[in-house]
Each structure stands twice: as structure tokens, then as C-alpha cells.
Amino acid sequence: MDVVGGPGDDPVRLNAFDRQWDDVRADVLDGVDRVGRSGWLVLGEEVLRFERELAAVWGIEQAVGVASGLDALELSLRALHLPPGAPVLTTPLSAFATTLAILRAGGRPVFIDVDRSGQLDLDLATDVLTRRRDIDTLVPVHLYGYALDLEQLQLLRDRFELVVVEDCAQAVGATSRGRAVGSVGQAAATSFYPTKNLAAMGDGGAVLTDDPAIAASVRALRDYGQSAKYRHDLLGMNSRLDELHAAMLRQAFLPRLGRATERRQAIAARYTSEIEHAHVLTPREPDASRSVWHLYPVLVEGDRAGLQAHLERLGIATAIHYPVLIPDQAALSSGDLTETVTPMPNAQRFASQELSLPIHPYLRDDEVDRVIHACNTWRP
Numbered sequence: 001m002d003v004v005g006g007p008g009d010d011p012v013r014l015n016a017f018d019r020q021w022d023d024v025r026a027d028v029l030d031g032v033d034r035v036g037r038s039g040w041l042v043l044g045e046e047v048l049r050f051e052r053e054l055a056a057v058w059g060i061e062q063a064v065g066v067a068s069g070l071d072a073l074e075l076s077l078r079a080l081h082l083p084p085g086a087p088v089l090t091t092p093l094s095a096f097a098t099t100l101a102i103l104r105a106g107g108r109p110v111f112i113d114v115d116r117s118g119q120l121d122l123d124l125a126t127d128v129l130t131r132r133r134d135i136d137t138l139v140p141v142h143l144y145g146y147a148l149d150l151e152q153l154q155l156l157r158d159r160f161e162l163v164v165v166e167d168c169a170q171a172v173g174a175t176s177r178g179r180a181v182g183s184v185g186q187a188a189a190t191s192f193y194p195t196k197n198l199a200a201m202g203d204g205g206a207v208l209t210d211d212p213a214i215a216a217s218v219r220a221l222r223d224y225g226q227s228a229k230y231r232h233d234l235l236g237m238n239s240r241l242d243e244l245h246a247a248m249l250r251q252a253f254l255p256r257l258g259r260a261t262e263r264r265q266a267i268a269a270r271y272t273s274e275i276e277h278a279h280v281l282t283p284r285e286p287d288a289s290r291s292v293w294h295l296y297p298v299l300v301e302g303d304r305a306g307l308q309a310h311l312e313r314l315g316i317a318t319a320i321h322y323p324v325l326i327p328d329q330a331a332l333s334s335g336d337l338t339e340t341v342t343p344m345p346n347a348q349r350f351a352s353q354e355l356s357l358p359i360h361p362y363l364r365d366d367e368v369d370r371v372i373h374a375c376n377t378w379r380p
């Protein structure tokens with residue numbers, strides 16, 4: 001390959017919001033103009049229409065727009081009546097928000113190890129649930145854009161009669177044997193944070209559910225617990241999706257999601273077939289997963305910092321997801337807010353070896369070439 005990367009070249013970034021803006025500008029401005037002219041800024045037609053379109057694209061009955069992915073998880077758990085102090089099985093390897101939402105909903109996160117793909121280990125979950133009959137809530141995460149094995153997740157849900165809230169913040173559009181993530185849990189949560197696969201230009205999120213009672217409950221909870229104007233049946237919060245963001249999502253970002261996902265998948269396929277290095281292991285998806293490649297997480301056996309520095313010298317940005325496991329975070333060190341019930345060898349391995357290579361829909365082919373070349377020429 002005659003590609004050379006060097007400090008003189010443009011940096012290869014983890015996101016390219018300037019390129020995205022060139023692409024979406026006309027649609028975003030049109031959406032903003034429509035909202036401005038409507039004179040209706042909070043919980044109006046745009047949110048309703050976006051919710052309907054998102055639900056249709058996802059193949060789930062109802063979507064409810066909220067202020068963030070964190071809130072979408074918390075409100076899902078609250079709508080499902082999580083009892084105070086209830087243990088909730090979840091993963092130590094995720095955005096901190098997954099655990100924070102469980103705590104905010106009044107639950108007690110219980111951590112078990114991940115499998116070799118970095119996802120909550122469903123076999124281990126079976127063992128723990130068999131021993132711990134007090135656990136009846138599960139918050140799995142479809143991490144990195146992969147889909148957990150949904151057949152196995154459904155068997156687990158049915159066998160232990162679990163309440164399941166799927167964290168789909170990184171996995172909008174991912175499937176397992178053709179089935180969409182978010183379709184096993186009583187509810188699923190997603191995020192429209194700007195780096196996510198389906199993103200707004202700021203914060204936002206949604207709850208997805210086939211159950212109209214759960215959707216109604218989330219609709220009330222996101223708006224001070226109102227069931228009708230000035231009728232408060234629940235103690236809710238303010239977690240509304242703005243009309244502006246709903247308009248942008250509906251007009252600019254949701255219609256581009258399919259092609260953006262295809263581009264991520266094409267880049268991932270090239271990385272997987274062309275990165276060849278004894279110490280750089282390309283990712284392995286769970287069985288039957290069709291990933292949407294929110295991230296491209298390689299495992300570096302040996303000197304991860306060395307590879308990161310080598311790529312940095314060649315102008316290629318990388319990141320680590322995640323360097324500190326959730327149970328090891330300082331915010332959880334006091335008291336007994338959480339519980340860790342298995343050893344964590346796989347999760348520790350991700351914390352010490354994972355490196356995320358640039359992958360986003362605006363990454364150009366020549367930049368993909370540079371990333372591959374840079375990895376393959378690393379001398380540890």
C-alpha cells in the first residue's frame with residue numbers, strides 16, 4: 001500500500017462534526033425554522049412525530065423522547081416500579097450512566113463479569129440468577145454497537161421472570177439473528193448525545209417500549225408526573241426532549257441513520273480484514289450479532305500506550321472504552337451502594353487492553369487506509 005501517514009497530514013479524528021455540519025446543515029436549519037415559525041417550543045408536534053418515526057424505524061410500538069440517555073434508563077426503571085434498594089444485575093464495562101441510572105432509580109447495581117466480546121456475560125448471569133433469587137431486574141448494555149444474543153437474553157428473561165431494561169445507547173439499529181436490540185426488555189433506552197450513532201446537536205434520549213402503560217408512565221414522569229395539565233399523579237421530573245432537537249432528529253439525522261450505519265459497517269469490515277498485527281486483536285462480536293459499530297474496539301496485547309502514542313504521532317486519534325471499571329470508580333467507593341459478585345478477568349482485560357480506532361460515517365477511505373497502515377507498521 002502506498003499510503004503514508006505523517007504529522008504533516010490532516011489529523012484523523014474520532015468524530016468530524018464539521019463534515020457532518022456540511023452534510024446536514026440545510027435540513028437542520030429547515031427544522032429549526034419550522035419550529036421557530038410554529039411558536040411551539042416544548043412537547044408539541046415535532047416531538048410526537050419524531051417519536052412515531054423513531055418507533056416505526058426501530059420496529060417497537062412506542063418511543064418517548066426524554067432529555068438524555070441517563071434519564072431514559074432511570075425513567076424506564078421507575079416506570080417499571082423498581083422497588084427501593086432492589087438489586088439490579090448489570091455490567092461493570094459501560095458508560096458510567098448505566099450504573100448511575102440504576103442508583104438514581106433507587107436500585108442497587110450488582111456487577112458480574114463480561115464475556116470475551118466485552119458484553120455482559122449471559123452464561124454467568126444464569127449462574128448468578130440461579131443462586132440469587134432476590135435479583136429480578138437486569139440492565140444489559142449492547143456495548144460498542146454490538147447486539148447481545150437476544151435469543152439467550154429472552155430465555156433468561158423468561159426463565160427468571162426478569163424485568164429487563166436494555167441500554168441501547170450505543171446500538172441503535174443493531175440486530176441479533178435479524179431481531180432488533182431493545183425488543184426483549186419491557187423497555188429500552190437510547191441516547192442522542194452528539195457522538196452516538198443517532199445523535200442530536202446536544203443532549204437527548206428516548207425510551208422504547210411495546211407496552212402502552214409503560215410509555216404513558218414515562219410520558220408523565222418526564223413532565224413532573226403530570227397525567228394532564230396540573231394533574232400530578234406521580235412524582236416526576238423535568239426530562240423533556242425539545243421541539244428543536246426533535247425537529248433536527250426527524251429531518252436531518254434519522255433519515256441518514258441507515259446510510260451512516262452502512263458506512264460504519266464498511267469501515268469495520270476493512271479494519272477487520274486488513275489490520276494484521278500479532279499484538280492487535282480485531283474485535284469479535286457476540287454470536288449472531290450484526291453490529292452498528294458505534295466504536296471499533298481492538299485489544300492490544302502488550303504496550304497499549306505504545307500503540308496509542310505511535311498512532312498519535314501519525315496524526316490518528318484514539319480513545320479507551322473504558323479505562324476504569326464502573327465498580328472501581330471513586331464515586332462508588334464509599335458505603336455499599338453496589339455489589340460485585342464475580343471475579344472480573346474479562347472486564348479487567350478490556351480496561352487494560354482496549355483501544356478504540358476512529359470510526360464514524362464521515363471518515364474517508366484515505367483516512368481508513370492511514371489507520372490500517374499505521375496499525376500494521378507499529379513496532380512494539
Ligand SMILES: *Cc1c(COP(=O)(O)O)cnc(C)c1O
Nearest residue numbers: 068069070095097098169191193
Ligand atoms: C452515552 C451512554 C449513556 C448515557 O447517555 P447520555 O445521553 O449521555 O445521558 C448510557 N449508556 C451508554 C452505554 C452510553 O454509551
